[in-house]
Amino acid sequence: MTILVLAPHADDEVLGMGGAIAKFVSEGLGVEVAVLTGSGNEPHPIWPTSHWDAIRAECRTAMTILGCKAPIFCELPAACLDNMPAHEINEVVANLIANVDPEEVYVPFSFDLHKDHGAIAYGASVAARPYLAGAKKIRRVLAYETLSETHLSPPYLAPAFQPNVFINISETIDKKIAAMQAYASQIQPDNQPRSAAALKALATLRGTHIGVAAAEAFVLLGEYQR
Template identity: 45%
Template sequence: MILPVPDTGPVLVIAPHPDDEVLGVGGTIARLSRAGREVHVCIATRGRVERFGQEQVDTVRREARAAHDILGVEHTHWLDHEAAALDTEAHGDLNRSLADLVKRIGAQVLFVPHVGDIHLDHQLVFLSAMVAARPAQQQYPAAIFAYETLSETNWNAPYLTPPFVPNVFVDISETLDTKLAAFSAFASQVRPSPAERSISALSALATLRGATVHRHAAEAFVAIRQCY
């Protein structure tokens, strides 16, 4: 099965918080890296020490590094905006930092959070990613896909906010175990079933998305732009 992305050029997965990238794109990241593609991950925010404590902040960063090693991520970029506080800073700051990163690595493919996610950080990161990818510059991403994040994408108000209606599915039958291992590396974030951020829930979603397209497991995306 051919991946629905341009054949060449760096891939950038933009995550509002560490573990969003694994929940939404982990199996696809593993597939791309196994195929020899250069995959970068951008974590837009960092937990505030006064809220989470330095030890927890450091733990999550170590967990992210371990998870990304499992997936085969080329490089992780930390923008260090304040988590759960993006609405308190000038929106242009986030626009600028994402635009600089997209330009610096020459990203040809973007995976971004869904604009309808319940977390405001997700919505603002989506908007800034779209600003960074505007096709009004000499070089810009040829393809953009929005991903779903358990406990964010599916917890917003149905019919009142933009729904997640996928139109692209990536077969992750051979990389689902890798995705689950990467999420397990986020030990501080994993919850027991039936919590949505549990190994069983993540596996169940992959099975459901796969069954939709007659595959054992899949990740689902909304294609925002494809130009290649």
């Protein structure tokens, strides 16, 4: 089985499901991680090119730790997707799905605080509509939770992340933490969300839902038995 993980930014894939990625790889499943944003096709209004060189090198190291093949990098402009036509974002996502031809697709939660996350999730929903010829192979679509973004939208103004799928990562939590530590430019002190302490705490909490030492949580967006 082939699994496609859509990460709006490098590190989202580890924050959201680094343990599950390592678990899938250990089980012999094919995992493709795609990082959708970067500098873009023109000079970025916020970050220099060197920023992307550094974080993409970190991402490659993180994927090696998880046992994954090299990530796919796309060039949608980071932190600018709310100013792009939706059809351009949707086309990038649709092309990824067509090229990878996955059975399962993992996406960010649509109502994360970061607008890039919502735009990528929307693009995946459009491309993975189950009646489309290009989505016929897809069996499941799930949303992962990203500590620094998923729980920060104003309460009652956007749907909360209420997981209904849990994956036991007790055997791979250490790889998740090591992969996050590879993101030297992104990891934060232990009292902040993108930190080893926060990832361990969330994994412990999610583990209590299914009675294991550590877990990651997901929202099942669609399951198709054809």
